[in-house]
Amino acid sequence: MAGVVRRLVGYVVRVPVVSLILAALAATGNAAAAVLQRKAALEEQDHEFGRGVLRRLAQKPVWIAGILAMVAAFLLHATALNLGELSAVEPIIALELPLSLLFASWVFGSGLGRLEWASTITMTGGVIVVLTALSPTPGKPTSVSHIDYVLAGGGTAGTIGVLCLAGRIFRGPLRSACLGAAAGTSFGLTASLVKESVAQLSSRGLFGLVSTWQTYAAISFGVLGVILVQAALHAGRLVAAQPGITLMDPLVSTLWGVLVFDEQVRGGVYLMIAALGAVAMLASVLVLAHSPLLESREDAPRLAAARSDDPAAYPHPA
DSSP states (O other): OHHHHHHHHHHHHHSOHHHHHHHHHHHHHHHHHHHHHHHHHHTTTTSOSSHHHHHHHTTOHHHHHHHHHHHHHHHHHHHHHHHSOHHHHHHHHTTHHHHHHHHHHHHTTOOOOHHHHHHHHHHHHHHHHHHHHHOOBOOOGGGOOHHHHHHHHHHHHHHHHHHHHHHHHOOTHHHHHHHHHHHHHHHHHHHHHHHHHHHHHHHHHHHHHHHSHHHHHHHHHHHHHHHHHHHHHHHSOHHHHHHHHHHHHHHHHHHHHHHTSOOBOOOTHHHHHHHHHHHHHHHHHHHHTTOGGGSOGGGOSOOOHHHHTOGGGSOOOO
């Protein structure tokens, strides 16, 4: 146990502590945004998802507050990525799920049970294990070739398209799960592109930020992620959508960090330990996503079967 603590302290000292703090604050902002948007979405479940729903949501103060929280979280996230590595920052972002439970317990007037507290602690421990075991070191985002961006970006965008198509084909919880996974993938790609944008901002100033194509691609996929989240929440219960939203973001970002930006992580037995931490995170997400705190009493009446079976009501590739 003492050895684990020493390794963790050594890792935190080596990695800019500010990036870890900012990542935690970003996760908090994302959690607040998710709960506030969910509260607004509950009032629109009698309508098909489309421009009309988004227009009505934009008129709700609680939804606007959620969007503002999401914007603040994005800025904190971008700053954290500028100071730290993708493979270090993104696992912390996954903590937005247990934080969402805390916000939901306040907004919906409920409390956390023993299982939820245990899962929250387990997930936090899983994140610590992953970060300590992998011990990521900086990569070189500005040295990535265009062909690497095309291959990695095309593969990730293709994954989003396949998940959206599956969301159009499947019914019920599978539809919500696919759209949630598509949203998480889109956010993971956004974070990866933001890494390059903030690197350009640091090296070339504001001109570097506005002149690099990654900035505009990040904005596009970020907006797409927001739309997909709304579609996933509107498609069914949060228990189906949340795992994909929570897990795909850090998974995609970490893969980009290691495979594209050449961030170095430890292998061998450390990789096995990190895998155990990731399994603990996955198990915790699956348990926490079932928490009634992520729903509300208003959520009891479910969507009509006819509406949930209409594939035209959800985003899909052109």
